[in-house]
Every structure is written in C-alpha cells, then in structure tokens.
Amino acid sequence: MLIQNTQDIDLLEWQKMDDLLPAVVQDAFDGRVLMQAYMNPAALARSLDSGSVTFWSRSRQQLWTKGETSGNTLKLVAVHADCDGDCLLVMAIPAGPACHRNTDTCFDNDLTIAPELSFLAALERLIAEREMKRPEDSYTTRLFEAGVKRIAQKVGEEGVETALAAVAGDREELVNESADLLYHLLVLLRASGTQLSEITAALRSRHGDSK
Ligand SMILES: [Zn+2]
Numbered sequence: 001m002l003i004q005n006t007q008d009i010d011l012l013e014w015q016k017m018d019d020l021l022p023a024v025v026q027d028a029f030d031g032r033v034l035m036q037a038y039m040n041p042a043a044l045a046r047s048l049d050s051g052s053v054t055f056w057s058r059s060r061q062q063l064w065t066k067g068e069t070s071g072n073t074l075k076l077v078a079v080h081a082d083c084d085g086d087c088l089l090v091m092a093i094p095a096g097p098a099c100h101r102n103t104d105t106c107f108d109n110d111l112t113i114a115p116e117l118s119f120l121a122a123l124e125r126l127i128a129e130r131e132m133k134r135p136e137d138s139y140t141t142r143l144f145e146a147g148v149k150r151i152a153q154k155v156g157e158e159g160v161e162t163a164l165a166a167v168a169g170d171r172e173e174l175v176n177e178s179a180d181l182l183y184h185l186l187v188l189l190r191a192s193g194t195q196l197s198e199i200t201a202a203l204r205s206r207h208g209d210s211k
Contacts, residue, residue: 023088024089025090026090027091031117034099035098040056053073074090077092111126120182124186154187155185162178
C-alpha cells in the first residue's frame with residue numbers, strides 16, 4: 001500500500017510495537033537496501049511533508065531527519081507499507097553515503113549487495129570514480145584520456161561486433177560483446193555528462209509511466 005497522507009498513516013498497525021514501525025530504506029534508482037531504522041507516526045508524517053526521510057531515534061528519543069548533521073540526506077520518493085501494515089519500505093535517493101561509516105549502505109560493500117541488474121548502476125559509479133581519480137594502468141582511464149570521439153568509436157565497434165555475434169548464433173560471443181558494448185556505453189555516457197538514470201527514465205516514459 002502506498003502511504004501518501006495522514007489517513008494512510010492512521011491505517012497502519014502502530015499498536016503492535018509501541019507506535020514504531022521498522023522502515024527499510026531502498027535506493028529508488030538501483031534497488032540497493034541502504035539502511036533500516038524506525039518511524040513513529042510523526043516521523044512518517046514529517047517524511048511525507050518535508051520530502052526528507054525522517055526517523056524516530058530510539059537512543060535520543062526524538063525525531064531524526066537523516067543527514068541533518070552530515071548532509072547525507074535521503075530524498076523521499078515513495079513510502080509503501082507491507083501486506084499487514086506493520087513494516088515500511090521507504091524508497092529514496094541518497095545525497096551521499098547512507099551509513100555513518102561513510103559507505104553507501106549499512107549492509108556491505110555496494111558492489112556485493114547490488115542486485116544482478118543493479119550491477120550496471122554499480123559499474124556506472126565505479127566508472128565515475130575512475131574518471132575522477134584517473135588511476136594509472138586502468139583501461140577506463142585511458143579511454144577518458146582519449147576522449148569522447150575515441151570512446152564513441154569503441155561503442156560503434158562493439159555494437160557491430162554484438163550484432164555480428166547474434167547473427168552468427170554464437171551465444172558466448174554475444175554475451176562477451178554485449179558486456180563490452182554496455183561497458184563502453186557507460187563510459188561514453190559519463191564522458192558526455194549523461195547518467196544511466198536518464199536512459200532508464202527515457203525508456204520508462206515510452207511506456208506511459210513517468211515514475
Ligand atoms: Zn550504517
């Protein structure tokens with residue numbers, strides 16, 4: 001159930017656990033589970049009103065807007081309650097690391113917890129990091145230094161090789177060439193100041209669903 005207003009909030013099973021419900025926060029872009037905390041009705045109402053994810057801090061016994069001191073806020077996208085109304089799924093866009101350890105998520109290295117399809121998003125982040133840090137001996141660094149034209153040429157080549165592998169019926173080659181194509185496409189998007197989220201948004205809009 002989508003929770004949008006105070007009427008929705010009142011329908012939840014708050015009495016089960018002293019006015020608290022566990023709130024699992026999921027990255028609205030790539031589906032990674034970022035953290036888990038608790039909300040009371042006031043925290044949930046504040047989250048909906050302000051658009052900034054707010055919890056109830058059990059240790060401090062007060063409302064706690066995530067990122068109020070660190071700046072690593074969670075921009076609320078949607079809150080859903082589970083089937084029996086006693087657990088919240090909070091979809092959000094993080095402004096920075098969600099964990100106090102300065103990691104993206106409270107659970108583990110973001111590459112290892114990325115669901116299979118979200119690995120593309122993890123790879124996108126890794127490519128962005130390579131662009132900024134430019135580590136030596138990195139093929140990605142060499143691509144960025146060669147520039148957009150060279151990267152675009154690689155995307156063209158890998159596209160043709162992918163097509164040829166499919167036509168030849170070589171499944172193993174198709175997988176390898178597709179991996180090359182996606183990787184070089186992500187590098188090209190980065191080098192052109194474009195994000196994977198813009199591509200998925202464009203794909204989504206073609207299906208008449210803007211969010
Ligand atoms: Zn943490």
